[in-house]
Amino acid sequence: MNIVVLVKQVPDSGADRNLRTDDNTVDRGSANNVINEMDEYAIEEALKIKEAHGGEVTILTMGPDRATESIRKALSMGPDKAVHVVDDALHGSCAVATSKVLAAALGQLNADLVLCGSESTDGRVQVMPHMLAERLGIAALTGARKLTVDGATLTVERQTEEGYEVVTASTPAIVSVWDTINEPRYPSFKGIMAAKKKPVQTLALADLGVAANEVGFDGATSAVVEHSKRPPRSGGVKVTDEGSGGTQLVEFLATEKFV
Ligand SMILES: Cc1cc2nc3c(=O)[nH]c(=O)nc-3n(C[C@H](O)[C@H](O)[C@H](O)COP(=O)(O)OP(=O)(O)OC[C@H]3O[C@@H](n4cnc5c(N)ncnc54)[C@H](O)[C@@H]3O)c2cc1C
Numbered sequence: 001m002n003i004v005v006l007v008k009q010v011p012d013s014g015a016d017r018n019l020r021t022d023d024n025t026v027d028r029g030s031a032n033n034v035i036n037e038m039d040e041y042a043i044e045e046a047l048k049i050k051e052a053h054g055g056e057v058t059i060l061t062m063g064p065d066r067a068t069e070s071i072r073k074a075l076s077m078g079p080d081k082a083v084h085v086v087d088d089a090l091h092g093s094c095a096v097a098t099s100k101v102l103a104a105a106l107g108q109l110n111a112d113l114v115l116c117g118s119e120s121t122d123g124r125v126q127v128m129p130h131m132l133a134e135r136l137g138i139a140a141l142t143g144a145r146k147l148t149v150d151g152a153t154l155t156v157e158r159q160t161e162e163g164y165e166v167v168t169a170s171t172p173a174i175v176s177v178w179d180t181i182n183e184p185r186y187p188s189f190k191g192i193m194a195a196k197k198k199p200v201q202t203l204a205l206a207d208l209g210v211a212a213n214e215v216g217f218d219g220a221t222s223a224v225v226e227h228s229k230r231p232p233r234s235g236g237v238k239v240t241d242e243g244s245g246g247t248q249l250v251e252f253l254a255t256e257k258f259v
Helices: 037-053 065-076 095-107 128-136 189-195 245-255
Strands: 002-006 009-011 033-035 056-062 081-085 113-117 139-150 153-159 164-170 173-177 200-203
Touching: 002 037, 009 065, 033 037, 033 065, 037 056, 037 065, 037 113, 037 139, 037 173, 056 065, 056 095, 065 081, 065 189, 065 200, 081 095, 095 128, 113 128, 128 139, 128 173, 139 164, 153 173
Parallel strands: 002 056, 002 113, 056 081, 081 200, 113 173, 139 173
Antiparallel strands: 009 033, 139 153, 153 164
């Protein structure tokens, strides 16, 4: 089975993250960048399928030069090769433009199965699998907590708030996963050394037949026009009980419409 895993490099959500003041985009230059957490689960799932059914696993990333670090880290887990879409014109791309570029790259990769995370920790738009499925004319099985492959039939347990749904589709299809689906492996020393030699193909927009004005700020369908940090929490109200503490608490809750 020919599997492509979408991997996005994102600023580490455990550290301080900022937007740039000049153009309101994510400040990736000064951030500690890592593989989007959910994508590690997609990589693990791809490797498990390859181990059970054979085939090849390719990593696909759209991102700046620095995304190479995350591509090598992804390859150290075990995938065979990677494709990196990198082009200066991509800076400022909206979700719609991102899906256009990733779909064009996927169009060259002939995947039976595309795996991705259910959301990224920076954009969090949760739309990429649906947009890609629409552009490629394939099924989207989203929010998987379990994936079973039986020949050309994919069966997914789709995690919902109340429980799960079982949905099926034939390949080719795209499946997005949650962190309940597996436990990603740690790269071994051998894997880290092997990753240094694995092929990483670099593609520019021209290689994909996408014009520069269809992406980036020029092609964006929406824009962040302003941003500000969440204000620090205020000190709150302190109630000193001098006999009427209970009444004061109830009055406070009523004023704030909690009761
Ligand atoms: C500060 C900020 C401003 C933004 N402004 C806008 C805006 O004005 N208009 C607008 O439409 N969007 C905007 N976005 C969204 C931004 O364009 C998205 O981050 C991007 O389009 C991809 O969406 P996502 O990662 O949230 O996708 P999701 O659908 O949350 O990601 C799901 C999965 O898709 C895959 N994936 C996503 N992106 C990539 C990639 N580049 N390469 C490989 N795989 C990928 C990963 O596997 C990921 O787990 C903004 C985001 C931020 C953080």
